[in-house]
Amino acid sequence: AQSVTQPDIHITVSEGASLELRCNYSYGATPYLFWYVQSPGQGLQLLLKYFSGDTLVQGIKGFEAEFKRSQSSFNLRKPSVHWSDAAEYFCAVGPPYNNNDMRFGAGTRLTVKP
Amino acid sequence: DVKVTQSSRYLVKRTGEKVFLECVQDMDHENMFWYRQDPGLGLRLIYFSYDVKMKEKGDIPEGYSVSREKKERFSLILESASTNQTSMYLCASSPGGSGGAGQFFGPGTRLTVL
Numbered sequence: 001a002q003s004v005t006q007p008d009i010h011i012t013v014s015e016g017a018s019l020e021l022r023c024n025y026s027y028g029a030t031p032y033l034f035w036y037v038q039s040p041g042q043g044l045q046l047l048l049k050y051f052s053g054d055t056l057v058q059g060i061k062g063f064e065a066e067f068k069r070s071q072s073s074f075n076l077r078k079p080s081v082h083w084s085d086a087a088e089y090f091c092a093v094g095p096p097y098n099n100n101d102m103r104f105g106a107g108t109r110l111t112v113k114p
Numbered sequence: 115d116v117k118v119t120q121s122s123r124y125l126v127k128r129t130g131e132k133v134f135l136e137c138v139q140d141m142d143h144e145n146m147f148w149y150r151q152d153p154g155l156g157l158r159l160i161y162f163s164y165d166v167k168m169k170e171k172g173d174i175p176e177g178y179s180v181s182r183e184k185k186e187r188f189s190l191i192l193e194s195a196s197t198n199q200t201s202m203y204l205c206a207s208s209p210g211g212s213g214g215a216g217q218f219f220g221p222g223t224r225l226t227v228l
Contacts (some may be wrong), residue, residue, distance in 0.1 A: 009154070041222070044219040045219070074157070096213045099209060099211075100208070105154065
């Protein structure tokens with residue numbers, strides 16, 4: 001069965017500092033991988049996704065993520081964090097054959113210090 | 115842009131009341147989902163529907179039912195609300211066919227059961 005682990009429940013970074021949010025997945029083959037962001041009181045917005053090709057994918061709002069098959073990881077990064085990036089971030093894994101059976105991590109809450 | 119709307123952002127109900135949560139999507143998506151989001155638990159799938167009048171149980175269907183009479187509308191029903199159903203409820207939709215599109219989320223309904 002597929003599953004996602006986000007080891008960090010809460011991360012605090014200073015504005016302007018770099019950010020890396022960790023995501024590890026379990027899946028029998030190469031899955032489709034996603035990062036979503038949820039601002040306070042809002043639904044989830046898709047940041048980026050990976051399913052083949054270049055293992056470094058670019059997303060919206062200046063985010064990128066790198067797929068590492070050997071580590072079963074799909075970590076999210078941003079070189080310089082802005083106060084508006086404070087939100088909850090969810091990693092998700094899904095099978096290549098449909099969009100139904102997605103599994104979400106428990107989320108990482110990001111706090112940005114001024 | 116895909117738009118998923120939910121009928122209420124905030125809802126307060128009393129124990130034992132019947133509660134309806136409505137979700138509408140405007141992108142002609144085949145699949146629609148209801149999730150429950152609780153701190154530390156991430157998103158848990160309650161039910162999903164892959165076609166009109168079709169539904170599948172998710173991970174936590176107990177105490178809930180759903181209805182999909184039209185392709186664009188998916189309703190979540192709490193037959194007799196209980197305090198342990200106080201939560202954030204997220205609706206999502208996705209296209210049919212192969213994976214990769216991900217799911218598109220509404221803004222959520224925060225339900226409080228007193």
